[in-house]
Amino acid sequence: MIEIRSLRKNLGGNQVLDGVDLVVNEGECVVVMGPSGTGKSVLLKHIVGLFDPDEGDVLVDGISVPRADGRTIRRIRSRISYVFQNSALFDSLTVEGNILLGLPEGHCRRRDVNCNELVREALEHVNLGPEVLPLLPAELSGGMQKRVALARAVVGRQRYVLYDEPTTGLDPLNASNINELIARLKSEIGSTSVIVTHDVDSAFFLADRIAVLSDGVIQAIGTPEELRTTPDPRIQRFLDPAAAYAGAM
């Protein structure tokens, strides 16, 4: 379970998060939506301890991430995988080297583990063939990099997966492939996930609950059905940009 309690964070004089409360239950998939620049990525980074909160707390499995010592934080991180918004592949390593880093250190030295098999499987999940294994990230298109980053995130089958805009920059076919992959991981290994996305369709497809982050706080949270029927016009406009666009015409 991930619990975020009254999280406040000021970055460069800008109060990015101003009291965020959010609970993600075991096996649940929460989608976080909100306008660009409202701190969705900053929120995700707090969960893995890449940012320390000014105030408030973040708990993973009941353990406080900001207060954890070195060993504890490493143990927490080993349960979480993170898909960065801009892929963040290691550009000195091949695709294979990148995906292998998604496995725990020393994992491939175990006799009962076939890492080549795991890597191939992860690539298949993101609809890429083994021919990309020896390539460097610079030799891939942006969308392919994104998919390799997803493969790196899912190869270790961690219990928690944080996705920062997993389908941004992908064509509709690959985007729906990724959505299916996320849904499959959830049903197969019961992974708990937080997904940041601007894609309303995939949000409604994947989410158990949708949270709308804006002005530093969660403005609304609920099941897709609840949000769809909410009377709040700001939420409506956000979830149905087409209607907002038509209304503005």
Next chain:
Amino acid sequence: MSVSGWLQRVGRKVLAAVQHAGHFGILLVATMAALPQIRRYWPAAVGHAKRIGVDGIALVIVVGGLSGSLLAQQTGYQLSNALPMSLVGSGVVAGMLTELGPVLTAIVIAGRTGAGIGAELGTMKVTDQIDALVTLGRDPVVELVAPRVVGGIIAMIPLVIIANFVGIFAGWFTAVSVLPMTTAEYVQGARSYYHSAALIFSLVKAPIFGFTITFVACYIGLRAEGGAAGVGRTATAAVVAIIVAIMVLDVILAPVYNAVA
């Protein structure tokens, strides 16, 4: 500007400097703690050592040769008739071993490798690769800093030896072709100055400078901010900081040598 405004500005500068020193110290301690885990990064360290050596050797030979030649000419022109020409040999050997060999090699490697490491780690920082490494449970100090630092320490030793050798050889070539002296005189002068303490001093400076170059470059690279422009500034800042650090260390080490030798 009011006095309080001025005080505030000075205060902020001092605070920033203290913070810098703190972060530098933290990375230094973390690096020292990571160095003994050599089995985890040894192959990477050897790779870095090779790259530093291959990238730097041509320039080190050129700069080493030119400085040996300059030393020979400077010493030769300043000798009056009363002094024996063999002192040219002493001057070149003394100058190369104790100062120019290690320092010029360090400056050449700062320009090549220091800038490279600063830009590489800077790019990794601004494109979230460092954060990704951390979330994947890897320690950036063990994975990135330690292998580069050990690679630098290893590579600097042969590079300084080569610079010394080429410099002394170029000094001889200049001496016999430009100055009115013979090979025998040069060798005699070189021998009369040479003592193993000078060579040892040279070989002690090499790894110290190798550590300084790579460590300062890593420190500055890991603090990069602000996209491609930030990475560019980082590479420049790394070279400047390394050269200043090398010069300061060299000044500190000079009296140590005199006390020992």
